[in-house]
Amino acid sequence: MAREAVVFKGTRHGITIQIDEDAQFQQVLTELREKLDPARDFFLGASVKLVTGRRSLATGEQEALMEVAKEYGLTLTEVDDEPRELPESQEEPSHEPTLLVRRTIRSGQRIHYPGHVVILGDVNPGAEVVAAGDIVILGTLRGMAHAGASGDENALVIGLHLEPTQLRIAGFICRSPDEKPPLRHGGPEMACVQGDVIVIRTYDAGQLSGLK
Amino acid sequence: MPGKALVITSGKGGVGKTTATANLGLGLALRGHKVALVDSDTGLRNLDVVMGLENRIVYDLVDVIEGNCRLAQALIRDKRTRNLVLLPTAQSKEKDAVKPEQMKELVKQLKEEFDYILVDSPAGIEHGFRNAVAGADEAIIVTTPEVAAVRDADRIIGLLEASGLYDPSLIVNRVRPDMVRRGDMMDITDIIDILAIPLLGVVPDDEGIIVSTNRGEPVVLNGRCRSGEAFGNIVRRLEGEEVPFLDLRGDGIFEKLKRLVGLR
């Protein structure tokens, strides 16, 4: 197959879309659509940086890209057409990228991210958050959260209330009890792997360092 | 000043969108506003039946879009008030006979003449839904106090946001106070907790609605029945009035709700 005309990258600065310098513009548009289509909800509301390398966009081309982006609910924040290497390659593992989402994730919506995810809102039943790192929810988790999705058993899920339909950390899965649990009022909660089960307990910042 | 277009939508079918559209439309018209109702459920026409106007249909929405008639020719005037018209949908055409841009244009035209345009949306999240929301300025979500209906409402709220319609308001329909009291039905506070949008009204489950639907006489005409009163209150809230929620349980829970959801 020919070189990809459009490449998505998650960097510590958020998501970028990189456009091949030599590809036909029509090909770029087609490929962008093809890649966004199966991930409609993933990008909803995200803002994305466009990297065009040495390619310079003709008049109308930038508008056309913005138009496609808007169709899929994402905003192109910045067009970067300086010839520049992405900083991604120099990243140390301790500086994983973090995605901040300032809204409630509703039924049918998905957030998948190759780093940590912070949500300022709830995660409703039928919604899904999957992160390679930790997940922090400043709201109630009622849907599905999967932290450490690429295998990190030390990953955490932290939320103001954890009432997940299902919660996963790395390869461990737990689901909500079939009976509605009594309301806890103990402040923020945290889920982590202990032994070979996931436990949910009151969040205690002091314990965090000892965990990892 | 151009009018305001509201889409009435739900995700799940059969929760009361058409009933709500008919009652709110008639209620607003009876209070002196010029109202146009648009049935966008192509292929499953029934707003005209609920309104008792079925026998007057000559042209429909698809005729207007295809240029078979002028918009004014397709608008059916209500038999109770001159303030209300209905644009029926096509019974026999394909579902995709109408495109969102065409719908948008049509609603824009209606806004020039009417104060309120209420668009009755079909169930689901496909083509018909996208048409229904195309020209809307605001959305009203209808749900019943059932887990599946609330889940679908949540999905719809997300989709509305994606198409630029923020802050919809909520009508919870078919509430049965006795069942809520026994804990057999979702509590309104639980629903608001999940959906986190302002509550516009709570409508009790009421046999009167079935009778009135069959007669083509929306319940809002009858202020003596509970559901009619509930729709009447919603109409006044749409006008910006502050109306306390009907106390369906008899223990003041709906008063508490008002504070909870911060209704203006």
Ligand SMILES: Nc1ncnc2c1ncn2[C@@H]1O[C@H](COP(=O)(O)OP(=O)(O)OP(=O)(O)O)[C@@H](O)[C@H]1O
């Ligand atoms: N508050 C109520 N009490 C009793 N019956 C009701 C109430 N609201 C609606 N119904 C009944 O429920 C049925 C479905 O209502 P309606 O047609 O308004 O729903 P809808 O959401 O428009 O459905 P669809 O998705 O098929 O368009 C009708 O038979 C109606 O009479």
Ligand SMILES: [Mg+2]
């Ligand atoms: Mg209907």
